[in-house]
Amino acid sequence: MKTMNYVKICMLCVFTLLLTACGKDDNDNSMDARLCRTWIEEYTEDNITYTHQLIFTQAGYSGQELKKKYDHTTSTANTETRDFTWKWKDSSMECLVLSYGAGEIKYLENVWIREHYLNGKLGGEWIMMTDANYMK
Structure with a gap:
């Protein structure tokens, strides 16, 4: 027993x-879990490689934007890194508000997150980014 x-x-x-x-x-x-990862967009034009990276974290709803420009002819690189906090504009979860501090705000509109892709209009420019882990 x-x-x-x-x-x-x-x-x-x-x-x-x-x-x-x-x-x-x-x-x-x-949506937060699907968004919170590293997204990357990379292309080459006129012998210059451009890399744009967005990193979203749920911890404090913070993130980082990295823009890198590498000139293959002169072997020079220019990198710009900026921190931001983020939030959804409303419950529709179609627009992100990215706050860089000192009153500077960018909007990521028409957000569409698929399994390994992030699309939207960031500060007026269309972006299509890929999950950095998916690219490996």
């Missing part, structure tokens, strides 16, 4: 652990 109770308790513990394993971290498909 005591063995049967012990088995029931063990089975209950295993079942409880299995339920918690399917929690937010493993299966979170919210």
